[in-house]
Structure formats: C-alpha cells, structure tokens
Amino acid sequence: MSVGEAQQAIWDIVKKIPFGRVVSYGRVAYFAGYPRHARMVGRALREAPDHLQLPWHRVVNAKGKISFPAGSERASLQKGKLQSEGVTILSGRIDLERYAWLGPLDSELWQM
C-alpha cells in the first residue's frame, strides 16, 4: 500500500467536516492525531485522489483566509464552493467564530 497512515487519517477527518462549516489546517492535523503538522495537511489534500471527493474547500488557514494566491484559479474555485454552501466571505476572510467546525466530537454531539 502506498497511502501513509497520516495521510489517511487526515483524509478521514476532512471527510467529516459538515456542509457549510470550515476548519483550519492546523486543527485538521490536530484532530487527525498529528499536532503541528498543518503543512502536511496541505500536502495530503494536494495528493488526494479525486474519487475520494473530499470537501477540501472547507479547509482554510488559521486566519480564516484561503491559502491560495488571491485571484488564482484554485482560490476562486474554493471561494465559490464555500459561498455555494452559504459561507460568506467578506474582504477575503471567513468569520471563524461563526463557521468553524469544532471537531469530530462536535459532529457526534449534534447527531444525538
């Protein structure tokens, strides 16, 4: 198998991010069991095969901004996907107070 366990753990977490919510790279790393590996999350998402259909657009940086150069094709794609989920972006920033996903436990609690 060529898929590393860290990479797999990251994909599993990203898969759990609910519609209309966002999380930072650092938190995804933390939830996946790899604190301080925010950069690895970016790499894992870049290498994620399309068929996994991960909601990668729900991952933004710690400041609530999209981590692609403003105006780039990938940046506007992510921006569009988020807005189509109802996530408002004002002056390039997302209100994390309002849209941040609190983690795997948060989802489970809401389902109860």
Added chain:
DNA sequence: GCACTGACTCCCA
C-alpha cells in the same frame, strides 16, 4: 546529511 520548498501558524511592529 544538507538545503530548499510549501494548500501553515504564531508573534510583533
């Protein structure tokens, strides 16, 4: 092993 890179983060001016 060393240097450099990056879908990052924190801190400070």
Added chain:
DNA sequence: ATGGGAGCCAGTG
C-alpha cells in the same frame, strides 16, 4: 488591518 520573520515538519533532490 497588514506584512515580515521565525518556527514548524515531511518531501524532495
């Protein structure tokens, strides 16, 4: 609000 700089860590050559 904004930009610079250091710290971070796995991949790559």
